């Protein structure tokens with residue numbers, strides 16, 4: 266019945282700008298605030314690119330921090346005769362992921378996730394204070 270249904274045409278920006286200029290100042294200010302919020306949200310959505318999962322791994326838990334994502338993962342060690350090839354994965358282990366602007370940096374944390382203030386400290390010195398209890402340590406490329 267309605268021919269407009271499902272049709273979404275974008276108004277050319279010039280035309281839109283001319284229409285917007287017909288608004289009064291108060292209306293324009295509201296529009297500006299709305300536009301700023303919208304742009305900010307869009308940018309955030311772009312920066313939140315999903316973190317890829319390495320082959321054979323399973324995600325147990327995910328924690329979002331300010332710029333870092335902490336993920337608890339079950340992993341494969343890569344040894345041919347290991348139990349993990351039959352689905353008995355190792356872990357779970359915590360990994361920290363963050364984008365350095367261009368690429369994703371992943372850092373192995375360990376079996377337990379440190380307290381939030383410790384995480385902040387650990388990010389400056391990349392030393393692990395925990396001994397690795399795993400019989401075959403996982404090389405993270």
Ligand SMILES: [Zn+2]
Pocket residue numbers: 341342343344347348349350355
């Ligand atoms: Zn294994």
